[in-house]
Amino acid sequence: MPKVIEWIGAREEDIVWRYPNEEIAWGDNLIVHEYEAAVFFRDGKAYDVFRAGRHVLTTANLPLLTKVLSKIAGFDKVPFRCTIIFISLKQFQGRFGAQSQTKELAPIKFFGSFWFRVEEPNLFVNEVVGGQGAFTTDKLQGFLRGYFNERLIDTLSQYSLSEVYGKLDETSLMAKNALFDAFSRIGLELIDVKFEGIDTTPEWRDRLFYVKTGVAATEVLRMETVQKSAESLSKSPGAAVGAGAVILPQVLQPAPAPAPLVPMVLCPKCNFQNPQTAKFCSNCGAPLQVAAGGVNCPKCGTANPAGAKFCLNCGSPLQSTVKCPKCGSEIQAGARFCPNCGEKLA
Ligand SMILES: [Zn+2]
Ligand SMILES: [Zn+2]
Ligand SMILES: [Zn+2]
Numbered sequence: 585m586p587k588v589i590e591w592i593g594a595r596e597e598d599i600v601w602r603y604p605n606e607e608i609a610w611g612d613n614l615i616v617h618e619y620e621a622a623v624f625f626r627d628g629k630a631y632d633v634f635r636a637g638r639h640v641l642t643t644a645n646l647p648l649l650t651k652v653l654s655k656i657a658g659f660d661k662v663p664f665r666c667t668i669i670f671i672s673l674k675q676f677q678g679r680f681g682a683q684s685q686t687k688e689l690a691p692i693k694f695f696g697s698f699w700f701r702v703e704e705p706n707l708f709v710n711e712v713v714g715g716q717g718a719f720t721t722d723k724l725q726g727f728l729r730g731y732f733n734e735r736l737i738d739t740l741s742q743y744s745l746s747e748v749y750g751k752l753d754e755t756s757l758m759a760k761n762a763l764f765d766a767f768s769r770i771g772l773e774l775i776d777v778k779f780e781g782i783d784t785t786p787e788w789r790d791r792l793f794y795v796k797t798g799v800a801a802t803e804v805l806r807m808e809t810v811q812k813s814a815e816s817l818s819k820s821p822g823a824a825v826g827a828g829a830v831i832l833p834q835v836l837q838p839a840p841a842p843a844p845l846v847p848m849v850l851c852p853k854c855n856f857q858n859p860q861t862a863k864f865c866s867n868c869g870a871p872l873q874v875a876a877g878g879v880n881c882p883k884c885g886t887a888n889p890a891g892a893k894f895c896l897n898c899g900s901p902l903q904s905t906v907k908c909p910k911c912g913s914e915i916q917a918g919a920r921f922c923p924n925c926g927e928k929l930a
Pocket of ligand 3: 910912924926
């Protein structure tokens with residue numbers, strides 16, 4: 585009784601599946617569904633590829649494998665050992681994210697998504713599935729994330745900070761161009777790349793402002809004000825990006841800065857209202873203490889209430905890092921995705 589070889593129960597996210605029985609008989613029925621390919625894989629090498637349809641396995645439709653097997657007399661009368669790897673030809677989303685440096689050695693962190701599909705199943709099986717031992721979708725996604733990150737890090741190191749930062753569309757396009765060939769070398773078509781965030785350190789962000797605008801020193805003060813208002817924007821809970829995520833160029837457009845909201849703190853002794861930044865009461869000189877559980881800003885020293893995410897005075901993130909629940913990486917507070925593993929954080 586010939587057996588039926590078929591990928592049953594494939595889920596949307598499955599890219600690859602290895603048929604568990606490796607003893608294949610001539611006359612077995614191979615069923616390949618729409619958007620699938622079946623690759624015959626033996627001793628680390630991909631042989632014949634089957635596309636959608638119902639196939640009765642014979643020496644005629646397995647010419648490449650037959651050539652190898654035919655070294656043994658009577659091979660076509662007995663079952664043979666072979667791994668059948670099913671590949672989904674649908675479009676998939678992968679995630680990337682890493683830390684890197686630009687041409688001028690500015691540190692950058694980035695993350696986003698890429699979309700791909702298998703174009704050449706036999707090449708893909710040789711280079712990745714078999715070649716890397718990535719027989720499950722999880723392992724495959726892990727391999728592709730690393731493969732993508734490594735090449736993107738190389739690419740970004742050839743560009744300056746102002747070239748990659750703040751121009752996410754162009755950066756995506758540049759990354760796609762640079763990675764397209766690398767993907768086709770492993771049998772994949774890279775369909776699209778989308779950056780969801782690029783960040784650098786505050787120091788480099790400041791330098792970038794000066795470099796990009798090339799304004800006179802008298803303008804720097806105004807720009808700092810604009811930057812502050814950009815930071816205070818990111819404090820509002822409705823802001824799409826958290827602290828340390830992307831500050832897009834449009835926030836640098838001169839805009840009337842809102843009237844500064846100076847947070848006040850009551851003196852515990854005389855109840856005089858003091859600015860939040862004051863360390864001592866300007867009325868009675870009593871020390872103004874941080875509320876229980878409060879936290880001092882690491883940048884400007886302002887006392888902030890417990891649980892505050894951003895400094896009331898300067899907007900710096902206060903809970904500077906959080907741990908990724910998936911991979912354990914230290915991540916800047918407010919990030920939406922782990923830059924290491926791509927896990928969605930909030
Ligand atoms: Zn006082
Ligand atoms: Zn501060
Ligand atoms: Zn993570």
